[in-house]
Amino acid sequence: MPDENPPPFREGVHWASVQDVFAGGVNDHQFHRANSSGSRVTYREKRPWQHLYGRKRWLSLRDRHLDERPLCEYCLRREVVEPATIVDHIKPHKGDEELFYDAGNLQSLCKRCHDSDKRLEESGKTVIAFGPDGWPI
Numbered sequence: 001m002p003d004e005n006p007p008p009f010r011e012g013v014h015w016a017s018v019q020d021v022f023a024g025g026v027n028d029h030q031f032h033r034a035n036s037s038g039s040r041v042t043y044r045e046k047r048p049w050q051h052l053y054g055r056k057r058w059l060s061l062r063d064r065h066l067d068e069r070p071l072c073e074y075c076l077r078r079e080v081v082e083p084a085t086i087v088d089h090i091k092p093h094k095g096d097e098e099l100f101y102d103a104g105n106l107q108s109l110c111k112r113c114h115d116s117d118k119r120l121e122e123s124g125k126t127v128i129a130f131g132p133d134g135w136p137i
């Protein structure tokens with residue numbers, strides 16, 4: 001029965017909406033790409049002290065700290081032995097050179113702990129770590 005078929009204009013509407021969704025998806029993707037490169041710029045602008053990390057004084061302090069404490073301190077709390085590759089400032093220095101070069105303000109971390117736990121802490125979230133006995137540390 002040809003009368004039961006949808007009228008041709010309906011198919012047109014349907015196709016147009018599919019195209020809209022597709023176009024919307026592409027635009028959304030482009031938006032996210034533009035947005036993420038935008039926040040990289042903001043990140044750099046927010047950290048004008050980044051150049052301090054290239055200074056000899058920092059590099060030797062960093063090396064000395066890793067020599068003295070070669071293991072990740074977060075992992076050690078979980079009784080996991082993991083070599084540290086990053087020297088982290090316990091208290092954010094925000095460009096304050098006294099805090100930046102304060103050996104007492106440093107901790108050795110592995111990349112995984114630095115990129116996960118530490119970042120969560122800095123964004124104000126509580127990180128619950130569990131010891132080998134299953135209890136939170």
Ligand SMILES: [Zn+2]
Nearest residue numbers: 072075110113
């Ligand atoms: Zn670690």
